[in-house]
Amino acid sequence: xxxxxxxxxxxxxxxxxxxxxxxxxxxxxxxxxxxxxxxxxxxxxxxxxxxxxxxxxxxxxxxxxxxxxxxxxxxxxxxxxxxxxxxxxxxxxxxxxxxxxxxxxxxxxxxxxxxxxxxxxxxxxxxxxxxxxxxxxxxxxxxxxxxxxxxxxxxxxxxxxxxxxxxxxxxxxxxxxxxxxxxxxxxxxxxxxxxxxxxxxxxxxxxxxx
Amino acid sequence: xxxxxxxxxxxxxxxxxxxxxxxxxxxxxxxxxxxxxxxxxxxxxxxxxxxxxxxxxxxxxxxxxxxxxxxxxxxxxxxx
Numbered sequence: 001x002x003x004x005x006x007x008x009x010x011x012x013x014x015x016x017x018x019x020x021x022x023x024x025x026x027x028x029x030x031x032x033x034x035x036x037x038x039x040x041x042x043x044x045x046x047x048x049x050x051x052x053x054x055x056x057x058x059x060x061x062x063x064x065x066x067x068x069x070x071x072x073x074x075x076x077x078x079x080x081x082x083x084x085x086x087x088x089x090x091x092x093x094x095x096x097x098x099x100x101x102x103x104x105x106x107x108x109x110x111x112x113x114x115x116x117x118x119x120x121x122x123x124x125x126x127x128x129x130x131x132x133x134x135x136x137x138x139x140x141x142x143x144x145x146x147x148x149x150x151x152x153x154x155x156x157x158x159x160x161x162x163x164x165x166x167x168x169x170x171x172x173x174x175x176x177x178x179x180x181x182x183x184x185x186x187x188x189x190x191x192x193x194x195x196x197x198x199x200x201x202x203x204x205x206x207x208x209x210x
Numbered sequence: 211x212x213x214x215x216x217x218x219x220x221x222x223x224x225x226x227x228x229x230x231x232x233x234x235x236x237x238x239x240x241x242x243x244x245x246x247x248x249x250x251x252x253x254x255x256x257x258x259x260x261x262x263x264x265x266x267x268x269x270x271x272x273x274x275x276x277x278x279x280x281x282x283x284x285x286x287x288x289x290x
Contacts, residue, residue, distance in 0.1 A: 001269045075243060126243045130250035143246035146260055146271050153279055163276035164269070171281040178283060 002165035003059065003078025004121050004143075006152065007172055008051040011179070012159035015040055015050040019151035019160050023054075026122070026150040027139025033103040035119040036151050052151070052160045055080065055101035055119035063093035063102060077143070078165075079121040084137045087115045121162070122149040 015038050023029060023036045036054035057080045064072040064080060071086035072093075093116060094102040105114045124141030127134035134141060142150060152162030161168045247269070249262025259274070260267035277284055 073243065076245060081243065123246060128251060129244050129246065129248060141246065141250065143272075144244075144248070144250045146268060146275070148272065148275055148279070158280050158282065161276075161280050163280070164273055167273050167276040171277070171283075174281065174283045 001077065004057060004123075004163065005078075005165040005168050006054065006056065006121075006149075006160065006162045007168050008053070009159045009161065009172065009175065010041075010049040010051050011175075011181075012157040013038070013050040013052060014157055014159070016156060018154055018156055019052045022150045022154035023119070026142075027120075028135075029117070029139065030105045033105050033117050035101075035103060035117065052155075053099055053101075054151070055097075055121070056099055057119075057121055062096040062098070066092045066096040068092060073126075075123065077123070079123045079143075081120055081123060081125055081138075082116065082118070083126050084115045084117075085126075089113050089115050091116075119149075122147070 017038050020034060020036050020038060024034070027035070029035055036052060038050050038052050040048055040050045042048045057078060059078070061072065061074070061080045063082075064074070067082075068090060069086050069088055071083045072080060073083070074080050089104060091102075091104065091113065094100075094104065101118045103117045105117060106112065120138050122140060122142035124130075124134045124144065125138035127137065129141050129144035140150075142148065147153070149162045152160045155161075161171050245265070247260075247263070247265040260271040
């Protein structure tokens with residue numbers, strides 16, 4: 001099996017935030033924490049594009065590299081998880097992550113920063129699969145139930161695809177071939193501009209959260 | 211006599227320094243996560259199509275679920 005991956009098809013995302021809601025409902029995510037959110041590029045400009053962003057479960061995860069207490073681990077399926085019993089809530093992972101995935105609940109009178117919380121690819125944590133302790137700390141373990149992440153399965157337009165990397169790539173490739181476009185909408189060229197005459201001719205689009 | 215003493219001294223020093231070896235200083239991170247294909251806790255239902263503990267069946271079930279649930283082109287070929 002390949003590594004578990006997400007991809008968001010920006011041609012299909014309608015910024016409904018259904019993925020955000022599904023995640024929060026499935027895992028009883030505390031107030032103020034968004035494991036997933038929808039980001040809109042060129043917000044308000046005709047042709048704006050939205051993508052759903054959460055932990056990308058990086059192959060070479062920077063959060064894992066900077067954690068001073070080494071609380072992260074990677075499962076055989078390529079899912080990056082962390083142990084909340086070891087996390088000290090320092091926030092280094094938050095600075096290191098390019099996607100803003102690590103979240104910190106404000107659960108004290110003075111806004112005390114708690115243990116880090118992030119997308120688990122619906123794979124829970126180090127506790128026993130499906131146990132009450134696992135649910136309390138990390139949410140539901142859907143992978144152990146033979147299900148895919150709730151955000152991807154609840155996506156109404158199937159913009160957000162999640163699962164085995166090979167299958168995800170296959171589905172996205174089929175779409176791009178059938179509609180004759182798509183790979184250029186969100187990728188290297190969008191982020192860094194397309195080379196024009198050997199130079200970097202395009203600038204990255206403005207990003208605005210909505 | 212002096213040679214014997216030196217040898218004994220060397221052995222004693224080696225034994226003493228041997229106790230000064232580096233101890234592992236890991237943070238004790240949990241690396242004992244149960245694989246998802248082992249299934250949910252007893253009493254919880256797994257999705258149909260695979261048996262808890264069967265890794266290959268679990269992988270196949272997830273692949274099928276992803277294709278069936280997220281790929282419309284496998285259901286209809288007439289979509290634009």
